[in-house]
Amino acid sequence: MSEQSVPPLNWLRAFEASARLLSFTKAAQELNMSQSAVSQQMRSLESYLGQVLFLRGPRVLKLTEVGRNYLPVVQQALAGLSRGTRALSNKNKKKSLTIQCNLAFSMFWLAPRLQSFQHQNPWITVRILSELWPPMATEENADVEIRFGYRLEDKLGVQRLFNDTCFPVCSPDILEAVQTDWTLFDLYDCSGMQGDWEAWFAGTGKHPQDDKPINYASTFGVSLSMAMYGAGLSMANETFSQALIDRGLLARPFEESIPMPESHYLIHNHDRPESEATRIFKAWLETQTKASWTKT
Structure with a gap:
């Protein structure tokens, strides 16, 4: 048996039912199969694994120690397959x-x-x-x-x-220093926005130091995180930042805001x-x- 291979699914379903019910006949009824087909699949599974799973008697069926150890493994695998199928199914x-x-x-x-x-x-x-x-x-x-x-x-x-509106935000840890002289801090923004730093400068009359570079990220997830970690000021919109402000993770150093296009x-x-x-x-x-x- 290959280390990466698994037995056929119908063998595993037949084994789970037979081991749980301790009866090939009852397992066959549950699976809508013949008793002989279930018995043959169990012999095929044992041959495939190279292990004896059942002790067979005239009127009794018992699990070997190997079979008892294998049963929860198979049950967990079948349950995981069932959950994954339900998640993708259109039934719900x-x-x-x-x-x-x-x-x-x-x-x-x-x-x-x-x-x-x-x-x-x-x-x-x-x-x-x-x-x-x-x-x-x-x-x-x-x-x-x-x-x-x-x-x-x-x-x-x-x-x-x-x-929506947009405005600068920063970490509460540097709020006082930002309000003292915000031009000393690095600026961050999400690239491709019309409601950006340049629009905010034009709308509020505030301007940074000459040739102050603006650092860009491809998502607000990054640019707002830079502000939360105290790297500087980030241009934010109310939709994304308000919950973070309410939780004390971000702060607004200025009252001024502009409409977000x-x-x-x-x-x-x-x-x-x-x-x-x-x-x-x-x-x-x-x-x-x-x-x-x-x-x-």
Whole structure:
């Protein structure tokens, strides 16, 4: 037997049933097979393993020590296979929800709130598909997509979720020093944003030292982490940073903010029928994002 090979699955299922029931006949009934077929599969399995698994008597079937040790191994393997299959199966579509969103949104906005959603809807199983870069299309298996972009309502006719602002943030550990002279600190931003440091300088009249370089990261997950660890100031948006500010992980050294041109948009996957779980999530999402539009 190869060290990397495993016996055929039908042999393992027959062994698990026979060992659990201690009867080839009962195992055959459970598996909808003939008794002789189960008995033959067990002999094939024993030959494959080079080990005797059963002690066979005229009216009794017992496990050998090898068989007793092998049974929980097989049961755990079959249970893991069953769990993995259920996770991919369409049988629980109404109870599952697949959300597609970028990595920063899943980390900084969705994760702090998802516990509340699942507490209200414990019967819904959530699966999150996260990308580093904005996708060009909704994943086939996604029920809904939350996509980051600029004026997508004009291009795709989708729902804008946030009326967002952007502003600098830093670690609370350096807040006092930043407020004393922020121009001494390094600046960080997420690349490709219209609501960036240059826009904030123009909108607020604040300016750094001449030729002050701005360091860029490809995701807010990195640029905001630089601020949290005290590396300097990072340009942030309210959607991603507010939960971190509330928890005392970030601080706002200035009151000034500017409108953020980009936003997140809710995109419906019209190739999938809308399930009850999807409808509930959309209603919850609307409630959670409403505050963004009512703030002064």
